[in-house]
Amino acid sequence: MGYLDTLESEAIFILREVAAQFKNPVLLFSGGKDSTVLIHLAAKAFYPGDIPFRVLHIDTGHNFDEALSFRDQLVERYKLELIVRKVEDTILKYGIKEKEEKLPSRNVIQSSTLLDTINEFELDACIGGGRRDEDKARAKERIFSVRSADGKWQPYNQRPELWDIYNGKLHKGENMRVFPISNWTELDVWNYIKRENIELPSLYFAHNRDCLEYNSRLIALSEFIHIDENDTVVNKMVRYRTVGDMTCTAAIESVAQTIDDVIEEIQHSVISERGATRIDDKISDAAMEDRKLNGYF
Amino acid sequence: MEILKFTTAGSVDDGKSTLIGRLLHDTGNIKTDVLETVDSKDGLNLAHITDGLRSERSDGITIDIGYKYFNTLKRKYIVADAPGHFEYVRNLVTGASNVDLMIILLDALQGITSQTRIHTLVASFLGIKHVVVAVNKMDMAAYDQTVFESIRSEYTELSEKLGFENIQFIPISALYGDNVCGRSEKMEWYDGYTLLEYLENCALNGSANSDALRISIQYVNSKQKDIAFYSANVLNGRVKKGDEVMIWPDGMNAKIDRIVNGFNEVSEAIHKDKVNMFFDRQVSANRGNIISLTNNTPSINNACLANLCWLDGTASLVIGKKYIFRLNAMELYGTVTKIIAKVNPNTFEDSVSGDCISVNEFAKVRIAIEADFVFDSHLDIHEMGRGIIIDAETYYTSGVFTII
Numbered sequence: 001m002g003y004l005d006t007l008e009s010e011a012i013f014i015l016r017e018v019a020a021q022f023k024n025p026v027l028l029f030s031g032g033k034d035s036t037v038l039i040h041l042a043a044k045a046f047y048p049g050d051i052p053f054r055v056l057h058i059d060t061g062h063n064f065d066e067a068l069s070f071r072d073q074l075v076e077r078y079k080l081e082l083i084v085r086k087v088e089d090t091i092l093k094y095g096i097k098e099k100e101e102k103l104p105s106r107n108v109i110q111s112s113t114l115l116d117t118i119n120e121f122e123l124d125a126c127i128g129g130g131r132r133d134e135d136k137a138r139a140k141e142r143i144f145s146v147r148s149a150d151g152k153w154q155p156y157n158q159r160p161e162l163w164d165i166y167n168g169k170l171h172k173g174e175n176m177r178v179f180p181i182s183n184w185t186e187l188d189v190w191n192y193i194k195r196e197n198i199e200l201p202s203l204y205f206a207h208n209r210d211c212l213e214y215n216s217r218l219i220a221l222s223e224f225i226h227i228d229e230n231d232t233v234v235n236k237m238v239r240y241r242t243v244g245d246m247t248c249t250a251a252i253e254s255v256a257q258t259i260d261d262v263i264e265e266i267q268h269s270v271i272s273e274r275g276a277t278r279i280d281d282k283i284s285d286a287a288m289e290d291r292k293l294n295g296y297f
Numbered sequence: 298m299e300i301l302k303f304t305t306a307g308s309v310d311d312g313k314s315t316l317i318g319r320l321l322h323d324t325g326n327i328k329t330d331v332l333e334t335v336d337s338k339d340g341l342n343l344a345h346i347t348d349g350l351r352s353e354r355s356d357g358i359t360i361d362i363g364y365k366y367f368n369t370l371k372r373k374y375i376v377a378d379a380p381g382h383f384e385y386v387r388n389l390v391t392g393a394s395n396v397d398l399m400i401i402l403l404d405a406l407q408g409i410t411s412q413t414r415i416h417t418l419v420a421s422f423l424g425i426k427h428v429v430v431a432v433n434k435m436d437m438a439a440y441d442q443t444v445f446e447s448i449r450s451e452y453t454e455l456s457e458k459l460g461f462e463n464i465q466f467i468p469i470s471a472l473y474g475d476n477v478c479g480r481s482e483k484m485e486w487y488d489g490y491t492l493l494e495y496l497e498n499c500a501l502n503g504s505a506n507s508d509a510l511r512i513s514i515q516y517v518n519s520k521q522k523d524i525a526f527y528s529a530n531v532l533n534g535r536v537k538k539g540d541e542v543m544i545w546p547d548g549m550n551a552k553i554d555r556i557v558n559g560f561n562e563v564s565e566a567i568h569k570d571k572v573n574m575f576f577d578r579q580v581s582a583n584r585g586n587i588i589s590l591t592n593n594t595p596s597i598n599n600a601c602l603a604n605l606c607w608l609d610g611t612a613s614l615v616i617g618k619k620y621i622f623r624l625n626a627m628e629l630y631g632t633v634t635k636i637i638a639k640v641n642p643n644t645f646e647d648s649v650s651g652d653c654i655s656v657n658e659f660a661k662v663r664i665a666i667e668a669d670f671v672f673d674s675h676l677d678i679h680e681m682g683r684g685i686i687i688d689a690e691t692y693y694t695s696g697v698f699t700i701i
Contacts, residue, residue, distance in 0.1 A: 009571050155361065162394040182364070269328070272328040
């Protein structure tokens with residue numbers, strides 16, 4: 001079996017385990033490449049049937065328009081039932097005062113929106129596109145990862161996970177996070193996108209964009225960030241390696257216009273995927289571990 | 298290109314995480330920004346590349362498995378960096394359950410320790426095909442051949458009882474890179490593989506001991522369309538459209554009407570394929586059922602003998618207590634009715650039994666299930682003879698067994 005077949009086979013198996021073991025699972029979908037690949041895999045896993053779970057988008061309000069319209073097209077094409085819950089509503093509900101920041105991030109607050117949504121719909125499993133090669137805390141997580149009733153990951157007490165036997169048993173209130181493409185690297189994802197001819201938002205390919213230059217990162221100009229007279233705004237040919245919030249995902253300079261160009265570019269890049277594009281992980285060595293301890297996927 | 302999965306097991310401070318850091322570094326698989334986070338005034342701290350949790354970095358030990366990915370022009374590698382501490386053996390078992398190869402790392406000056414023995418037992422228990430004994434820190438032992446040879450002969454004698462097919466011994470220094478990716482100039486007396494050469498060249502596909510067809514029904518797509526079809530995992534053998542099959546444990550007969558693999562209709566499926574299948578008639582098949590051909594059928598029984606390893610540090614296995622036994626997608630209540638023998642982790646010999654099995658203990662047991670289980674010996678068809686034991690109250694994955 002070639003390596004893409006091996007990875008695909010593992011992911012399809014895991015998606016079917018979710019359908020079989022849980023009553024009310026959702027697939028977390030953001031319009032990014034990893035969750036788009038997950039939807040493609042789910043379509044394959046259950047073909048000729050339909051995908052047997054709903055998709056959930058935790059909407060931070062800081063979205064790229066391209067990602068949102070792509071999300072809606074995909075939902076239409078696969079006849080998915082989409083749940084959208086907005087971080088904005090969480091902020092209003094709890095009267096949260098957002099910090100006045102140059103690049104306001106809702107990365108921490110969105111965990112509360114997710115936990116509220118899990119309670120609202122009594123979701124027992126959330127399928128996510130997290131990959132172990134993204135971050136060293138993610139590298140430690142099981143494929144079936146139990147979260148306590150308050151949403152916490154317990155990295156020092158994870159269940160043993162043997163072979164392909166995934167233990168999905170939960171007590172009331174607990175929730176399972178499931179990561180079918182845990183073992184895929186960024187390059188694997190792109191090689192798979194190429195092989196399967198999977199459509200992606202245009203953000204992933206080189207385009208001209210007005211950006212703020214900030215700590216040697218390029219941040220898309222948008223209504224969500226605060227610009228002052230000392231800032232440098234440039235127009236550059238860029239693309240996104242990851243698509244998250246407009247305020248905490250940086251663009252990279254690129255001329256890669258096709259999937260082949262992107263693969264070529266990643267093969268020669270000396271910077272890791274998160275290193276190149278995430279602003280929020282620069283804060284500390286354990287930024288991801290801390291977010292996961294508080295319910296982040 | 299194929300994937301080789303391997304794990305590293307070593308005692309504390311044997312340099313396990315350093316070795317993985319070294320492999321990643323010397324094959325050019327660490328990106329600049331990641332390298333910056335492990336660079337310190339004392340040089341590169343390669344172990345920090347894999348120690349992903351805060352307490353692991355502060356205490357300098359590995360607690361749970363961390364996965365790393367790298368590739369060469371020839372193969373892709375998935376590395377499960379597993380803890381060596383005795384109390385984290387359950388995590389090693391998790392990491393080692395999915396690998397083709399285990400590197401057992403030991404310190405040239407310490408030689409074989411009780412942890413080396415446990416790691417060896419784990420490799421044997423899980424039936425890992427390739428075992429590499431990497432004698433590390435040869436730099437501290439003046440690159441002395443006699444140190445290496447004496448460890449080799451002691452280990453060979455020790456492991457004889459476990460019947461490994463192939464053990465590769467390699468003298469290395471993970472810290473300086475000797476015989477990891479490049480040949481050591483300090484150990485000209487060694488003319489075997491470097492570690493990377495062995496990883497690149499070891500055979501991946503073992504031949505199965507049996508060609509019997511076994512398919513596990515994973516999910517019933519019943520709510521959809523007007524006819525039920527089955528998401529199925531081909532565990533062993535080959536199935537063709539039109540085959541007359543039996544569905545166990547009930548022994549229902551049916552004929553394979555359609556096989557769908559991905560978006561394509563196919564005429565056959567083999568080992569490892571994940572397919573959707575239609576039968577020619579209405580059958581009441583369920584998740585966990587096993588499909589075979591009409592000849593060469595699996596064992597259907599409510600009792601079996603198994604090797605078992607207990608993974609639960611909070612509660613020992615108790616004879617006669619009800620647990621959930623899971624084998625593929627089958628899940629049934631059952632009990633361990635008898636401990637036939639426990640394995641002495643130092644001599645690998647059978648020793649006196651008791652009436653409970655503590656965490657990290659290995660034993661041969663008799664299992665009784667409340668209804669019929671469908672299985673084969675794991676020696677014949679590995680996927681049909683391996684399972685987990687779930688605590689019925691905590692739902693912890695408390696034990697693991699392989700049916701003899």
